[in-house]
Amino acid sequence: MLTLDEATALLSAARTAADEAGVPMSFAVMDPGGHLVALHRMDGAPWISADVAQGKAWTAAAYGVPSDAQKQKMEPMPNFAGAVTTMTSGRFTPQTGAVPVYRDGTLLGALGASGGTGAQDEEACSAAVGEAGFSVQA
Numbered sequence: 001m002l003t004l005d006e007a008t009a010l011l012s013a014a015r016t017a018a019d020e021a022g023v024p025m026s027f028a029v030m031d032p033g034g035h036l037v038a039l040h041r042m043d044g045a046p047w048i049s050a051d052v053a054q055g056k057a058w059t060a061a062a063y064g065v066p067s068d069a070q071k072q073k074m075e076p077m078p079n080f081a082g083a084v085t086t087m088t089s090g091r092f093t094p095q096t097g098a099v100p101v102y103r104d105g106t107l108l109g110a111l112g113a114s115g116g117t118g119a120q121d122e123e124a125c126s127a128a129v130g131e132a133g134f135s136v137q138a
Contacts, residue, residue: 001031002101002108006132007038010101010111013128018042018115025115025124028053030061032107034091042115049114055093056121057112060100062092064107066136068122070094097121099136101129108134 002010007029018025024044029037041050059067074081074094085092096118101108111129113121129136 002029002037004038006108009132010128010134011038011040013131014111014113014124015040015042016131017124017127018113021116021120021124023116023120023124025113025121026050026053027125027128028057028112029101029109030054030057030112031109032061034058034061037109045115052093052095052114053097053112053121055091055112056095056098056114057110058088058091059093059095060098060110060112061107064100064138066096066100066122067094067098067112068096068118071096071118097125099125099129102135102138103133105138107138 014027024042026041026049056067071094098112111125
């Protein structure tokens, strides 16, 4: 599981990536059980982006893969995606923009973003995970 210091390092690196992209974003760090560890909304990021970042991070933590993998899996099954979203009280968010966080093959949690395009969100998360010394895959 990620410590608060590690979550803070992820958020700092994510903010740097978003600043470099010129896109204000919100970032959420989840533990492997989908519990919120840390949240940051940059000035100028839409208020709803904080909730969306949490959903994306929850989805990446739940499956141990980038949230984009669930987006691709669910595209041909919108009714099932909607059912899973309902069953998880809205937490399941199969959209591009979050990555898992691994250390030595162990899932520590996930980092999700919202505010840019899905690709911009995922790029910021991937860059932050690498910058903070973690990996996005086992």
